[in-house]
Amino acid sequence: MTTAALPIMPLAVVRGAPVDALPDDLYIPPDALRIFLEAFEGPLDLLLYLIKRQNLDIVDIPIARITEQYLGYIDMMSALKMELAAEYLVMAAWLAEIKSRLLLPRAPIQDDDEDDPRALLIKRLRMYEVMKNAAEGLNEWPRLERDIWLAQTDLPPMTLQPEPPTVELDMLLNAWQALLKRADQHRHHRIVQEPLSVRERMSLILERLHHVESVAFPLLFKLEEGRQGVLVTFLAILELSKEGLISIMQAEPLTMPMIAVAGKA
Amino acid sequence: MTLESILEALLFAADQPLSAERLQALFPELEQPSVAEIDQALQQLMAFYQPRALQLKRVASGYRFQVKADYATWLSRLFAEKPPKYSKAVLETLAIIAYRQPVTRGDIEDIRGVAVSSTIIKTLLERDWIKSVGHKDAPGKPALYATTKHFLDYFNLQSLAELPALLQPAEPDDSVLAANFDNSREQDQKTIESAQEQTDNRNENTAIAHSDR
Amino acid sequence: MTLESILEALLFAADQPLSAERLQALFPELEQPSVAEIDQALQQLMAFYQPRALQLKRVASGYRFQVKADYATWLSRLFAEKPPKYSKAVLETLAIIAYRQPVTRGDIEDIRGVAVSSTIIKTLLERDWIKSVGHKDAPGKPALYATTKHFLDYFNLQSLAELPALLQPAEPDDSVLAANFDNSREQDQKTIESAQEQTDNRNENTAIAHSDR
Numbered sequence: 289m290t291t292a293a294l295p296i297m298p299l300a301v302v303r304g305a306p307v308d309a310l311p312d313d314l315y316i317p318p319d320a321l322r323i324f325l326e327a328f329e330g331p332l333d334l335l336l337y338l339i340k341r342q343n344l345d346i347v348d349i350p351i352a353r354i355t356e357q358y359l360g361y362i363d364m365m366s367a368l369k370m371e372l373a374a375e376y377l378v379m380a381a382w383l384a385e386i387k388s389r390l391l392l393p394r395a396p397i398q399d400d401d402e403d404d405p406r407a408l409l410i411k412r413l414r415m416y417e418v419m420k421n422a423a424e425g426l427n428e429w430p431r432l433e434r435d436i437w438l439a440q441t442d443l444p445p446m447t448l449q450p451e452p453p454t455v456e457l458d459m460l461l462n463a464w465q466a467l468l469k470r471a472d473q474h475r476h477h478r479i480v481q482e483p484l485s486v487r488e489r490m491s492l493i494l495e496r497l498h499h500v501e502s503v504a505f506p507l508l509f510k511l512e513e514g515r516q517g518v519l520v521t522f523l524a525i526l527e528l529s530k531e532g533l534i535s536i537m538q539a540e541p542l543t544m545p546m547i548a549v550a551g552k553a
Numbered sequence: 554m555t556l557e558s559i560l561e562a563l564l565f566a567a568d569q570p571l572s573a574e575r576l577q578a579l580f581p582e583l584e585q586p587s588v589a590e591i592d593q594a595l596q597q598l599m600a601f602y603q604p605r606a607l608q609l610k611r612v613a614s615g616y617r618f619q620v621k622a623d624y625a626t627w628l629s630r631l632f633a634e635k636p637p638k639y640s641k642a643v644l645e646t647l648a649i650i651a652y653r654q655p656v657t658r659g660d661i662e663d664i665r666g667v668a669v670s671s672t673i674i675k676t677l678l679e680r681d682w683i684k685s686v687g688h689k690d691a692p693g694k695p696a697l698y699a700t701t702k703h704f705l706d707y708f709n710l711q712s713l714a715e716l717p718a719l720l721q722p723a724e725p726d727d728s729v730l731a732a733n734f735d736n737s738r739e740q741d742q743k744t745i746e747s748a749q750e751q752t753d754n755r756n757e758n759t760a761i762a763h764s765d766r
Numbered sequence: 767m768t769l770e771s772i773l774e775a776l777l778f779a780a781d782q783p784l785s786a787e788r789l790q791a792l793f794p795e796l797e798q799p800s801v802a803e804i805d806q807a808l809q810q811l812m813a814f815y816q817p818r819a820l821q822l823k824r825v826a827s828g829y830r831f832q833v834k835a836d837y838a839t840w841l842s843r844l845f846a847e848k849p850p851k852y853s854k855a856v857l858e859t860l861a862i863i864a865y866r867q868p869v870t871r872g873d874i875e876d877i878r879g880v881a882v883s884s885t886i887i888k889t890l891l892e893r894d895w896i897k898s899v900g901h902k903d904a905p906g907k908p909a910l911y912a913t914t915k916h917f918l919d920y921f922n923l924q925s926l927a928e929l930p931a932l933l934q935p936a937e938p939d940d941s942v943l944a945a946n947f948d949n950s951r952e953q954d955q956k957t958i959e960s961a962q963e964q965t966d967n968r969n970e971n972t973a974i975a976h977s978d979r
Contacts, residue, residue: 551690
């Protein structure tokens with residue numbers, strides 16, 4: 289074989305060569321060509337079409353022939369001054385490169401060369417074909433709104449009671465800490481913390497006093513709570529008294545002190 | 554594919570009742586069953602579903618499958634709206650009542666620095682998390698609020714002393730903690746003896762109560 | 767009221783799939799059946815509806831009652847609105863994400879050989895069929911996309927493993943490739959040698975292309 293026999297490559301057209309590369313006897317309405325090309329998802333799709341149309345397997349593709357055909361479409365597009373996505377031109381350049389490699393004597397070609405553009409092209413075409421088929425498969429797969437409908441029923445009358453919000457313990461702590469921090473910033477408003485057991489006891493004592501006139505001081509203590517419990521109660525009584533919530537009364541010295549809600553006795 | 558099964562498919566897919574006439578019109582013109590045939594198939598469907606959790610119901614505008622009213626309780630659980638969240642104001646009010654009880658609304662307002670709406674108090678009362686434990690001897694006799702047993706149960710606490718303590722800036726190591734503990738015990742002892750000093754020591758007591766936990 | 771009938775009521779009332787765990791949680795705390803009991807009752811329901819126009823189907827996020835696909839022709843007459851159609855670009859992008867996830871937009875572009883518009887990604891994100899599951903450790907930190915549970919639900923699938931199998935093995939046998947390589951190489955040579963004929967062929971090709979469409 290000789291390179292001398294080769295005709296002028298249509299590649300030149302891609303590089304902006306004259307329009308007369310378009311055969312005279314070929315007439316395709318520009319709109320038809322545009323619509324034709326729009327049916328393809330890109331250069332790989334177009335190449336795949338060119339290969340499939342000739343019942344060829346991807347691994348068998350006669351690069352030169354497919355390249356000719358592909359470039360043929362590109363030429364037509366250019367000739368008709370139609371806008372072409374950049375990807376088509378990149379592919380055209382790539383195909384041209386592969387083809388030019390094939391024209392060289394066998395020497396520089398290594399079959400299992402990863403950089404071999406031809407092997408790479410085959411790989412890409414295969415992958416694209418697999419995914420194109422997968423997309424078609426997915427489109428035919430039964431799906432909601434088209435093939436499958438949810439079974440719907442009417443609901444009987446019912447009363448919906450919204451559930452109350454949930455609160456976590458640490459949300460409470462965070463709120464309290466934020467408050468203390470805020471209060472710290474306003475110096476005048478220092479919040480002093482008592483042991484919570486004391487505050488709890490304060491509430492209990494108040495609640496107890498709520499229903500009676502007054503209670504004898506010792507009756508507020510429960511000996512079975514031990515020393516710690518007695519202490520807590522004692523602190524609670526002192527704090528209640530200090531905050532003016534209860535009054536401690538003693539009729540005369542050495543008599544039993546009585547505890548009553550402030551203002552009640 | 555029987556007439557009955559086609560009607561079943563249509564009635565379940567429809568989002569509104571379908572009349573016998575409407576069902577008839579969904580068949581190709583030359584294959585339309587008569588309304589009588591449709592009615593008969595609908596009767597079969599009704600009978601088939603009779604023992605199930607749903608029923609084919611006839612309403613003014615046609616037929617529709619409906620879940621039986623017996624299951625309303627379960628359905629209401631399914632559709633219960635996601636609970637909203639309490640506002641910062643509610644959480645802060647609850648925190649103040651929990652950590653500073655017994656307190657009046659005025660006390661809460663003092664600490665928060667803003668007015669506390671009656672809605673917030675009402676929310677917490679309705680939740681049965683707080684209650685009024687008495688009234689302060691002050692103008693207007695304001696109610697004193699404290700947390701309830703139900704509050705403790707909700708937060709899975711034995712007593713208020715189990716409420717989480719404030720995070721200390723730096724954790725004291727164990728030995729220091731033990732030392733303080735013993736000191737404070739003695740202090741406590743003294744405190745009982747002389748109630749007057751107690752008030753001054755209050756801060757320390759607080760720290761101990763926390764490290765006790 | 768049996769467990770089976772309660773589940774039947776719940777599944778028919780729900781507007782989305784319910785998992786066995788979700789169903790379990792709808793029972794009062796102390797009366798909750800075990801997940802195994804629920805699974806068994808669901809099996810009974812499946813068997814019961816098997817001969818009907820409906821089926822109890824398990825998809826990714828749970829169980830749902832649906833009308834069998836066999837009735838699609840009738841149902842499409844019921845709804846005035848045509849089901850949404852998706853362009854090849856959208857479907858190819860979705861297929862690549864489904865089968866090769868997680869992938870970046872660049873990966874998709876490599877496979878499709880064309881730019882993937884943001885509109886396509888946006889469409890898929892808005893349909894809640896795909897989501898970003900992270901970022902690739904590459905320049906620009908491109909988002910990695912994967913399909914969602916909702917995608918599986920929509921396509922009637924329980925898991926990705928149920929997706930239709932890919933038509934071809936991913937990689938051809940190396941030796942086969944090499945052999946074919948030589949064959950086609952020879953063909954190429956021939957083709958190049960008779961380039962003249964090709965130009966003539968081109969007309970035919972174009973003509974065929976047209977009649978093909």
